Amino acid sequence: MTDARAPYVPPGTGWPDDPxxxxxxxxxxxxxxxxxxxxxxxxxxxxxxxSVCRACDRLVAWREKVAVERRRAFAAEExxxxxxxxxxxxxxxxxxxxxxxxxxxxxxxxxIFTGDRSGDWLFASLHRVGLAAQATSVHAGxxxxxxxxxxxxxxxxxxxxxxxTPLERTTCLPWxxxxxxxxxxxxxxxxxxxxxxxxxxxxxxxxAGYDVPRPRPKFGHGAEVELAPxxxxxxRDPVLLLGCYHPSQQNTFTGRVTEDMLDAVxxxxxxxx
Numbered sequence: 025m026t027d028a029r030a031p032y033v034p035p036g037t038g039w040p041d042d043p044x045x046x047x048x049x050x051x052x053x054x055x056x057x058x059x060x061x062x063x064x065x066x067x068x069x070x071x072x073x074x075s076v077c078r079a080c081d082r083l084v085a086w087r088e089k090v091a092v093e094r095r096r097a098f099a100a101e102e103x104x105x106x107x108x109x110x111x112x113x114x115x116x117x118x119x120x121x122x123x124x125x126x127x128x129x130x131x132x133x134x135x136i137f138t139g140d141r142s143g144d145w146l147f148a149s150l151h152r153v154g155l156a157a158q159a160t161s162v163h164a165g166x167x168x169x170x171x172x173x174x175x176x177x178x179x180x181x182x183x184x185x186x187x188x189t190p191l192e193r194t195t196c197l198p199w200x201x202x203x204x205x206x207x208x209x210x211x212x213x214x215x216x217x218x219x220x221x222x223x224x225x226x227x228x229x230x231x232a233g234y235d236v237p238r239p240r241p242k243f244g245h246g247a248e249v250e251l252a253p254x255x256x257x258x259x260r261d262p263v264l265l266l267g268c269y270h271p272s273q274q275n276t277f278t279g280r281v282t283e284d285m286l287d288a289v290x291x292x293x294x295x296x297x
Contacts, residue, residue: 032105040165178224218270
């Protein structure tokens with residue numbers, strides 16, 4: 025393991041489920057993100073390259089600063105401190121897309137949507153509807169397994185104030201677009217967690233070859249859009265894009281999102297054919 029105050033976990037040092045190796049190529053700018061995403065030979069290597077990206081100086085500085093300073097409740101823990109790659113079933117029927125990792129959630133745990141109350145709500149719902157093997161996920165390597173589902177984010181690094189800049193979103197876009205393209209053969213439904221994820225997924229869908237409508241449909245909880253799949257898809261039937269309110273602490277505390285509301289979205293995603 026790394027030093028207790030190290031800013032991030034170097035690849036190949038034994039972190040559970042680390043997809044990268046010491047020789048995994050690293051993107052240091054937007055042009056290299058485009059090159060490395062396009063040139064990844066498969067999904068596993070794509071995720072390895074995502075997990076070591078250093079293209080956005082502000083995001084690199086923030087994620088590593090958080091990994092050193094830490095929150096008091098996690099002061100004794102080692103932080104991941106790197107970009108969060110996509111994870112889950114390599115041939116998913118359901119793709120779940122969020123905005124970005126949380127500073128003390130995924131940036132700490134090494135897995136998107138884990139380590140905070142939002143993740144607690146999300147994985148409990150996925151488990152209830154049969155898309156996750158466990159009702160909780162607290163850390164990479166904790167035994168959690170997605171069943172016919174996969175998770176990704178429009179931005180792979182934890183941003184300050186949970187707000188990536190437009191340039192950071194654009195720089196990170198090739199990672200998501202290539203991942204969307206790689207799983208298009210099996211995906212039947214894409215669930216966007218929150219309005220920012222809804223906005224961010226459209227350019228990725230277009231780059232991946234989906235027939236994207238104009239004007240873009242508005243986000244809402246339960247919003248549905250049927251999309252013509254890209255040429256790489258196994259079937260020509262429409263793929264369903266679903267909107268879902270983010271299970272943030274604010275939304276769950278106020279009742280804007282309930283367990284039944286989350287379950288209804290994921291049942292719809294699970295059963296869409």
